[in-house]
Amino acid sequence: MQPRHDNIFYEIFKKLYAFYGPQHWWPAQTRLEMIIGAILTQNTSWKNVEKAIRNIKKEGALKVRCLESIKPAKLAALIRSSGYYNIKAARVKNFIRYLQTAYQGSLSKMFSEPAAFLRDNLLSVKGLGEETVDSILLYGGKKAIFVVDAYTRRIFTRHGLVKAHDSYQEIQNTFMRHLAPDVDLFNEYHALIVALGKNICRSKQPACSECPLRNIRKDKE
């Protein structure tokens, strides 16, 4: 099925973009920093992650070699502000080990893999779930993979565009059926959904009066 450029998924994107403007995701200087950030931000506000990343940088440890040799307890101390620091230290180490083993520590080699293949492999790394892996693929690898998060589920369920009990995969497929595989579009769309979720759609009420999506219609489906 060819995605049409006039369906409600595009309409919502346009509304959000007009309201919030470009979000400039992912806020990281390197791909490695992006990936570490994706792990650290699991169920954690980005503010707390920024401090953790600053600490790793200050230590001069934001390099594959350093992250490989650093002791888990030391890494945990550096990322303390991001919460779940013991688990996340282990998750970072798990990823680094995978990167070393499969790609000799080269992110360029890793990202040269086909997206579907890389997705499956990253999902087998303990501590990398669907949202984290898809973020890495989209924002780190520039692959056209749509990232689904809790806001996406909440907001689009509220608008009747996904079913309440749809799986992650089903929601992702819904978006990718309706949108052209465009990295920049997927990048901005997910970031805009987060912007909306953070601002005014936190409540469980259906559409507050200031919501940029308050007049959205679903008769274009």
Added chain:
DNA sequence: GCCCAGGGGGCTC
């Protein structure tokens, strides 16, 4: 004091 944040794993049934 409460609730939540840019989740994921493990366990139970």
Added chain:
DNA sequence: GAGCCCCATGGG
């Protein structure tokens, strides 16, 4: 496959 619990800090 769905429903819990655990991980843990920091900000509102």
